[in-house]
Amino acid sequence: MDIISWLAKNRQYFSKELNGYVNPPSGPYLSILPLIDRGGKILELGSGNGMLLKFLMKFSGHKITPFGIDRKKNVITMAKKEILPNYKDNFTVSDVVDYDFENGSFDIIITNPFYAKPNMRDFTKKCLENLNTSGRLIYAVPNDVLKSNGMIGLNDVKDFKGLNMRISKGFDLSFGIFDK
Numbered sequence: 150m151d152i153i154s155w156l157a158k159n160r161q162y163f164s165k166e167l168n169g170y171v172n173p174p175s176g177p178y179l180s181i182l183p184l185i186d187r188g189g190k191i192l193e194l195g196s197g198n199g200m201l202l203k204f205l206m207k208f209s210g211h212k213i214t215p216f217g218i219d220r221k222k223n224v225i226t227m228a229k230k231e232i233l234p235n236y237k238d239n240f241t242v243s244d245v246v247d248y249d250f251e252n253g254s255f256d257i258i259i260t261n262p263f264y265a266k267p268n269m270r271d272f273t274k275k276c277l278e279n280l281n282t283s284g285r286l287i288y289a290v291p292n293d294v295l296k297s298n299g300m301i302g303l304n305d306v307k308d309f310k311g312l313n314m315r316i317s318k319g320f321d322l323s324f325g326i327f328d329k
């Protein structure tokens with residue numbers, strides 16, 4: 150099945166409440182796909198109901214073991230029961246700032262650092278420490294979040310100054326990529 154048909158078929162799993170989307174997010178999801186250049190353990194901090202992880206498992210072409218953290222209990226319950234039941238033990242209700250990375254190190258971590266505001270620098274350090282030796286941290290920040298924080302791009306974020314972050318643009322998103 151092609152990506153657009155898959156998103157349409159799964160339309161009922163996208164909403165403001167479940168993952169912040171009014172419509173299936175073809176643009177954002179397609180722009181994240183090329184950044185997933187390897188398989189392994191992928192953790193999304195702020196995973197919603199797990200649809201992005203499910204999408205990446207199906208369309209990245211890599212063998213992925215998904216992990217998700219979200220502070221909303223109902224979306225984690227949906228991830229465990231309906232979206233990724235084979236990986237139910239990998240989904241946890243927690244605030245991303247308190248999360249203790251008990252599942253060990255990851256090959257890729259995906260998140261939006263603004264969830265950890267105002268501690269974005271400490272949060273970045275913690276994420277990097279919990280990557281495998283050649284792991285990748287992907288920051289995916291909606292452009293409207295940057296705008297509402299008075300910023301145009303991720304290079305305007307003071308907390309990231311001096312860090313080895315590569316910036317790129319996606320559909321409605323700005324990416325910050327850290328390769329270890």
Ligand SMILES: C[S@@+](CC[C@H](N)C(=O)[O-])C[C@H]1O[C@@H](n2cnc3c(N)ncnc32)[C@H](O)[C@@H]1O
Pocket residue numbers: 167168169170194195196197198199200201202218219220221224243244245246264265
């Ligand atoms: C836009 S949704 C993520 C959607 C997901 N990336 C996708 O594409 O399917 C953002 C999620 O982050 C969660 N979130 C925001 N701040 C958080 C925090 N401090 N700790 C844990 N989860 C958080 C929200 O509850 C929400 O479910």
